Amino acid sequence: MNRGAPASARLWLRPGLVGLHLFAIVAVAFCVFMGMWQLGAYDSRQEHERADKQDVPRVAFAGLWGEDEPFEARLNHRPVAVEGEFASATDQVWVTGKQQGGRTGAWLLAPLIVGGDQALLVVRGWAPSVTEFPPVPAGTVTVAAVLEPGEAIGTAFDTDRREIGSVRIPALTNELPYDLYSGFAISTSTAVAGGLDLVPPPKPGDVSWTVGLRNLAYAFQWWVFGAFAAFMWWRMSTESVAAARPKVA
Template structure:
């Protein structure tokens, strides 16, 4: 590089360096986050916690905490008060014989009546059951249920005015009660009286590509990071190499009488 040219540490380049660093850091961090999500999902699928000893819900999850990867399918103990006004039916749940049916879901407070609540799948009813015919529930309960993350398959509710939902989505359930809800739900191991058992086999089938999307997103973010780094390198190279040539042209014009007169 000729003397007098702009070098990469020149103050004029600081803005480009900072912008390049921020873009690369953000894209790299997002890639690492997606990669961690992919690893956590793989680890969760390899561990069967459904037969583990039950633990109190508060040991695994707080009202405002994200769902823990070590809690998928883990039996939890819940003691509290039913919130019957929050009862809904969840469609698309087949029993072991392939019969269509619905889950009966009612929030249960974890402790005192005004404590945060967790939606509990109380049992299963055949397809076509009128919500008014579902056995009512009230008072307190002590139960054990398998912990599950809230569902978010993107299904739309064809009739938002009724009490039948297409999925156990916490954001839909929280609108029906005054209490805060946990970011999870539990499938009761023992059904309430008048209901058939609800089992984990009735959960919606998870796409085999769900975890694959996480690793693909991670690769995509890392490609963005590499692209941002390349753009930064090109800008710095062009700026630092172009400056001396521009300066030389200015000096030539200043010393050339013909050019100066023109």
Template sequence: MRFAFRFRLIPAIAALLLAVLGIVLGNWQQGRAEQKSALQARQAARAAEPPLALGPDLAAAAPLEYRRVKVSGQFVAGWPLFLANRPLKGQAGLYLVMPFKIAGSDTHVLVLRGWLPRQAEYGKLPAFATPGGAVTLEGVVVASAGQVMELGTQAPLAPGAIVQNLEPGAVARASSLALQPFFVQQTVPAGPGDDLARDWPLPSAGIDKHRGYAFQWYALAAMAILFFVITGFRSGSRQRN
């Protein structure tokens, strides 16, 4: 039995475009998975290192990112900031961010102190306690507090502002404080009453999701070529008969 194949230009172009699209997007998702795997390995390696004493000298974020650090000083209680749209275990909430003056200097670092539940009345600030006097913090250096979609115009940076996203440079300009160009994600209480939730999300999460998406895009590319071949043989057989 002989098979006949009918080549048609438009279906061939459509199949080729779909196949290329599937391969390109599949490679992109696979690349994202590999990036996050490398990030996960770097996090694990730096988490195994002993805590680093964070001093007042300004330092770049990249060499310190994901390092455990200890820093002594005191909170600038008059400059609390709140990051909105930060849910925890399905509950709406905010991250409390506060400048921390490093002991023996005028240098500060922004501390992600923890999570607070959002109040029923929008714009109403939740209650929280701030340790007074000199304390020693333990945490992890992160270059970003995470990015969420900004809805509407962001409020001007001022004490008590609720914002969607935050950068140390913007806080430095608004507060006139000398700030390190990164955040310290607090991991343990700094004193009595410092009981904020600190179940921080892992930036390397989602590796399996990216691999699943990559498989779907590769499958689309394969199906486009397979569909073109099958319909070509069917059309050729009908034409021959």
């Protein structure tokens, strides 16, 4: 008759260890529960952010964003109707390294003067390669567009070729004779595209995975605590059983 298994079971079920087992079960269950709760909070933040971005009506640009005001979260992906006059075609800029339809090309960026020397940079469209600047629409125009924050990473402005690697507003402010808004707009108006392909703006419902990132980090943190509690239970239990085994041998 094999008495090894019953003896081993008795060692694991000694009164001193039963309390440790119960504590480990409660600790691990609590950590799993808290992790799931934080994960649910993360999902809720994502859903709320997505709901806030859906079905946003197009509004007039005038009065929405004041001169010299920073680009705020309420302006991100905001559909607007901008009225103004395009600056000279020679003031346009190619923004290189922009992918569309699986190809790499360039955006055509044009200053739209909306009052005095105030100008909003407008992406008129996308081209598969850099070419001569197309003419700008004459007179006052109304451009349907979507507001976007300025970009940060990209190559420096090339004065001779009038090219830049991203829509970096500070860099372009030094090169253009206008007081630029701190964000830009992606035009959805074919009339001002100059024969270029329109650039699809980000969908209003698109939400970055970083929204609610703190809750997601807390979820993983709780699960790590739970894994650590399980590890400590196993280590303490096995050491206790190993220490007690010679006494009952």
